[in-house]
Ligand code: HEM
């Protein structure tokens with residue numbers, strides 16, 4: 001009798017129907033899909049705010065935005081992109097791929113996985129409310145601080161700042177829970193016989209990222225909580241009049257903020273570690289040094305934060321230390337890039353869209369790394385700081401380093417996820433418009449930055465007009481190109497040709513041993529590893 | 532976990548997972564609590580000393 005009911009249960013191992021499947025989901029693939037859809041929505045919202053910013057900057061003078069609204073948009077754009085788009089997209093990839101890659105049946109803590117995701121829509125709503133609340137009667141002033149939220153300005157902002165602080169708390173809880181889940185999964189759920197040093201590099205990058213997250217996100221949470229107390233409960237952590245120090249907030253913020261940039265790029269670098277060997281048809285070069293490099297990035301990345309604060313008047317010893325530390329960190333970052341180049345060396349390469357992205361990423365990211373080293377030099381940064389040059393720098397590292405890496409991952413794994421092949425011709429058109437318009441948008445910003453155009457200011461001197469016009473026009477193309485991405489994804493799901501199990505001829509790894517799409521329950525019995 | 536969405540895992544593995552998770556959670560709480568006094572002290576030190 002019992003045996004019969006058990007058998008009966010086994011037959012019903014497909015997904016449950018309707019809303020229940022998503023709301024109560026504990027399935028790593030479904031949760032991964034939801035993360036990715038959430039990220040895509042946020043990408044378009046963050047993109048809309050970027051388009052408004054570039055519209056305003058199209059011409060000198062005040063066109064369509066009030067100064068406060070402009071700064072509100074700048075703040076909102078950064079937060080939507082960082083916390084709404086890039087981090088959830090990377091978490092979606094982790095959910096989908098880590099169990100498949102290590103031969104685990106699911107994430108270690110499936111119900112917590114559900115919670116980590118479902119906090120996000122609530123947090124996203126709070127984030128958007130922090131933007132719109134000032135437009136309602138009695139809603140207070142707009143957030144005009146930028147994503148760095150420095151006091152005293154952030155203490156003077158109206159109630160929208162409280163919405164934002166609450167949003168950051170929620171986002172932080174979601175990230176920490178997801179990180180805990182990922183670490184536990186990687187430690188405890190690997191297929192028997194898979195040693196840590198045999199895991200795919202993508203899994204390694206997420207292990208390091210997850211540790212970085214639980215190290216620094218609580219510090220940000222501490223910082224914004226102190227801000228909240230200063231705003232409402234009469235403390236003076238950051239209030240000089242009460243014996244506090246506004247610079248303390250900067251230290252707390254950047255203790256989080258600098259590691260955060262590695263949190264954003266590491267998962268994408270893990271995606272590259274999957275793509276580059278596949279399309280070079282060669283094993284990955286320097287596995288051990290990649291692992292060592294990313295651990296070095298994690299450790300050194302935690303102790304260089306004050307390169308964002310050179311201009312606050314630190315002692316010569318302190319700024320020298322932070323300068324040297326910052327320059328040293330480019331060594332392991334460069335090492336990862338060189339490893340990928342060595343993987344391509346003398347390979348029989350083909351250039352499908354994921355590989356096109358990979359090559360473009362290495363070129364453009366390295367360029368952003370070079371401007372980073374310029375910024376790391378203290379006397380030079382005295383001029384560059386808070387100029388459009390910084391904006392150019394971080395868009396050159398963040399778009400290629402994080403966003404394009406995620407796009408590459410989407411093209412690389414979409415056939416595995418959906419069982420359908422995307423349209424290669426459309427994808428190549430997307431790649432070229434995307435990458436060319438990206439460069440046309442941000443390259444000119446180096447020049448206007450060096451010439452003295454400050455960032456986060458709604459108006460600018462007429463001498464900067466030409467390059468801003470180029471930047472804005474290209475930005476509109478760049479923004480619109482993402483509609484093509486959306487179309488390609490929908491088209492793939494609807495009409496794509498059936499994909500093979502091993503989608504890419506050169507691909508290796510456990511995920512390619514499963515059908516495309518993988519069954520709702522995969523690796524119910526752990527795979528037996530060769531070797 | 533036994534339901535139609537997730538594969539079951541053995542009770543021992545589940546216990547081990549939950550234990551590891553609590554350990555990591557405790558660590559992140561430690562980071563939260565230590566951030567206030569510790570980083571404040573460090574910031575003061577950086578500000579006050581010539582380093
Ligand atoms: C090669 C290594 C790098 C070096 C030496 C470097 C150096 C710097 C320095 C010194 C600044 C502060 C500039 C200023 O405000 O005056 C800065 C800003 C920034 N960097 Fe980098 N960077 C590097 C790589 C990266 C990477 C990989 C990312 C992210 C993926 C990144 C993201 C950012 C961001 C977002 C800012 C601006 C933050 C803000 O003020 O809002 N950097 N970088």
Ligand SMILES: [Cu+2]
Nearest residue numbers: 257258307308
């Ligand atoms: Cu930094």
